[in-house]
Amino acid sequence: ETADIGVTGLATMGRNLARNLAHHGYVVALHNRSESKTKQIMADHSDEGAFLPASSMAEFVASLRRPRRAIIMVKAGPATDAVIEELAALMEPGDMIVDGGNAHFADTRRREAALKERGLHFVGAGISGGEEGALNGPSIMPGGSVESYRELGPMLESIAAQVDGVPCCVHVGPDGAGHFVKMVHNGIEYSDMQLIAEAYDLLRQALGRSPAELAEIFREWNRGDLESYLIEITAEVLDHVDASGQPLVDVIVDQAEQKGTGRWTVASALDLGVPVTGIAEAVFARALSGHPEQRAAARNLEGPNGTAPNYSLVEDVRLALYASKIIAYAQGFDQITAASEEFGWNIDRGAMATIWRGGCIIRARFLDRIRTAYEANPQLPTLLADPTFAEALTEAQQAWRRVVSTAAQIGVPTPGFSSALAYYDGLRRERLPAALIQGLRDFFGAHTYRRIDRDGTFHTDWSGDRTERPA
Numbered sequence: 001e002t003a004d005i006g007v008t009g010l011a012t013m014g015r016n017l018a019r020n021l022a023h024h025g026y027v028v029a030l031h032n033r034s035e036s037k038t039k040q041i042m043a044d045h046s047d048e049g050a051f052l053p054a055s056s057m058a059e060f061v062a063s064l065r066r067p068r069r070a071i072i073m074v075k076a077g078p079a080t081d082a083v084i085e086e087l088a089a090l091m092e093p094g095d096m097i098v099d100g101g102n103a104h105f106a107d108t109r110r111r112e113a114a115l116k117e118r119g120l121h122f123v124g125a126g127i128s129g130g131e132e133g134a135l136n137g138p139s140i141m142p143g144g145s146v147e148s149y150r151e152l153g154p155m156l157e158s159i160a161a162q163v164d165g166v167p168c169c170v171h172v173g174p175d176g177a178g179h180f181v182k183m184v185h186n187g188i189e190y191s192d193m194q195l196i197a198e199a200y201d202l203l204r205q206a207l208g209r210s211p212a213e214l215a216e217i218f219r220e221w222n223r224g225d226l227e228s229y230l231i232e233i234t235a236e237v238l239d240h241v242d243a244s245g246q247p248l249v250d251v252i253v254d255q256a257e258q259k260g261t262g263r264w265t266v267a268s269a270l271d272l273g274v275p276v277t278g279i280a281e282a283v284f285a286r287a288l289s290g291h292p293e294q295r296a297a298a299r300n301l302e303g304p305n306g307t308a309p310n311y312s313l314v315e316d317v318r319l320a321l322y323a324s325k326i327i328a329y330a331q332g333f334d335q336i337t338a339a340s341e342e343f344g345w346n347i348d349r350g351a352m353a354t355i356w357r358g359g360c361i362i363r364a365r366f367l368d369r370i371r372t373a374y375e376a377n378p379q380l381p382t383l384l385a386d387p388t389f390a391e392a393l394t395e396a397q398q399a400w401r402r403v404v405s406t407a408a409q410i411g412v413p414t415p416g417f418s419s420a421l422a423y424y425d426g427l428r429r430e431r432l433p434a435a436l437i438q439g440l441r442d443f444f445g446a447h448t449y450r451r452i453d454r455d456g457t458f459h460t461d462w463s464g465d466r467t468e469r470p471a
């Protein structure tokens with residue numbers, strides 16, 4: 001009973017997380033369904049810290065000091081349920097099970113409730129940063145009880161990425177809050193990548209620049225407002241020439257795949273009634289790319305394939321990208337707000353921006369601005385209302401409109417830029433055509449409407465004398 005913590009599931013993520021814990025001085029118990037992975041770590045890394053390898057789950061649990069803390073890093077879904085059950089059967093009240101996989105937050109809520117009945121703490125912890133992050137400092141988003149965080153927090157904070165001396169790990173909220181926030185993080189990652197891809201596509205078509213020239217533009221952008229990990233690696237990918245001598249981006253099949261967290265984010269947003277158009281367009285753009293038969297069938301449809309030689313286009317696209325990014329993040333934070341209210345999570349949005357500054361895929365200078373915005377006004381109704389972001393949008397909006405119209409004129413699809421602009425104009429519009437929609441709903445379905453000049457709900461007798469009655 002000497003291990004501070006254990007990790008079961010020692011594939012890429014689990015192995016690196018266990019090593020990270022050991023590097024920080026913790027005694028780490030190791031377990032994997034097939035023992036070969038456990039042995040491999042001992043062969044390759046046992047000199048890096050204190051590991052206690054176990055060949056069975058019983059041995060693994062027996063090696064943990066109390067209250068026991070075990071992190072599960074296995075494939076999300078039924079495998080996670082199976083491992084939880086095995087662990088729970090061997091544990092005692094007060095012990096803690098942490099799921100660091102990419103679980104759906106509804107599964108985490110279900111598991112947390114079931115384990116609480118058995119006196120166990122269950123912590124669904126979102127972990128971002130891929131294998132490199134797991135080893136050297138990920139962004140960690142743990143849910144679960146306050147008591148469990150008291151025990152686990154210091155350990156998780158010590159292995160997380162650190163930015164300005166602040167760990168990229170904070171207690172997000174009860175039950176599924178951590179996995180929810182991780183899900184939205186992944187959704188935002190989809191929209192960031194879509195916007196970058198649109199900027200690349202538009203500049204390439206409009207200006208006829210080569211991937212290497214475009215890499216230079218992204219490198220330049222990475223020195224300003226857009227500075228981020230994804231912009232940085234965009235330059236790397238665009239610059240890469242493969243063994244055949246061609247830019248790699250030109251030989252990769254243009255069908256984007258997805259594992260499902262983007263889809264989960266959009267499905268949850270539909271349930272919550274939050275317009276996350278930036279994430280949704282990104283998910284749908286990937287889906288469109290993955291239908292080669294439809295793309296082949298549509299290839300000869302009429303439309304321009306023009307250029308737009310225009311000296312200010314590069315700067316215009318930079319501004320459109322930044323403005324659209326603000327919209328996508330504003331929408332993602334709205335979704336967190338809505339879920340926090342729906343599930344009683346009481347999530348501190350500024351703290352979420354803080355822990356996304358490092359370790360994770362969307363890490364960016366930009367997140368400091370979001371943190372500042374929520375610190376200045378914790379009740380901010382939308383990020384667009386923050387003075388700094390409002391000013392950035394004001395500065396960008398003319399360029400943004402030029403970009404969307406140029407893209408439409410030369411036939412380059414920019415669903416991210418266009419839908420973000422439509423969202424911006426929708427929110428700032430004094431009167432929306434939703435009034436007409438309400439009129440139509442009342443006409444065909446007697447769904448009633450409210451008036452701007454009187455309280456109450458009303459119905460017009462459309463099929464009769466068209467007088468209005470209170471409903």
Ligand code: NBP
Pocket residue numbers: 009010011012013014032033034037073074075076078079082083100101102103127128129130131
């Ligand atoms: P995988 O998602 O590829 O899962 C492999 C691990 O699951 C192995 O240890 C395997 O054991 C174990 N496992 C399976 Br599969 N079925 C099992 C079962 N029924 N009982 C017990 N163990 C079982 O590993 P990963 O890529 O390291 O990811 C781990 C988790 O972290 C996942 O939930 C993933 O979504 C999440 N995540 C991954 C990344 C990333 O960049 N890869 C980033 C963030 C989060 P075996 O060796 O005996 O087959």
